[in-house]
Amino acid sequence: MLFPMVAAAAEPQEPPATAELSPATRALIIAEMQAMAQAMGRIHTAVVSGDHATVSDEARKIHDSFVLKQELSAAQREELGAKLPAGFIAADRAFHVLARNLAQAGEHHDATLQRLWFQEMTRACQSCHIDHAGTRFPGLTPHAAQANDGHGDGTDHATE
């Protein structure tokens, strides 16, 4: 059950929600995703090595949406609100709260909480991809993440 071809029966048929956007705006979202993926790698290394300052700096950058904030025009901002489903916007908001929590755990030098918020963020990435990235990630099915709203209540569901 681990590989995309085996999970083909559950493959989502919808295009990603972002396919509705103009090419330029969609490209910014994709650039943001790639920047976040890289930041998550740096954060992971920092979490496991007790580099609290890097944890908080990198999580803060994710919280501040590094690419999007600088590059989005006012018209593009409106486009996001108009074309992306409300659930996408809500998932994005919830995700940013988790990034802030992780940044704070970095500031408080709390390695245990850093691990927890890192996991919750990972879950939020998966959940949004399951709900809104459609055909982009055929290997992700609803079984891949238990909590699908990224609410980040601190509950640890690590029973899979």
Ligand code: HEC
């Ligand atoms: C609010 C929804 C949402 C959240 C949260 C989210 N993503 Fe995404 N992500 C998407 C969507 C939608 C796409 C597909 C974009 C497209 O192809 O238009 C995507 C695409 C990607 C891609 C592929 C980019 C490419 O090169 O095409 C990567 C990598 C990625 N996300 C990483 C992450 C990581 C890492 C996280 C968490 C730290 C995350 N995403 C959180 C919605 C989300």
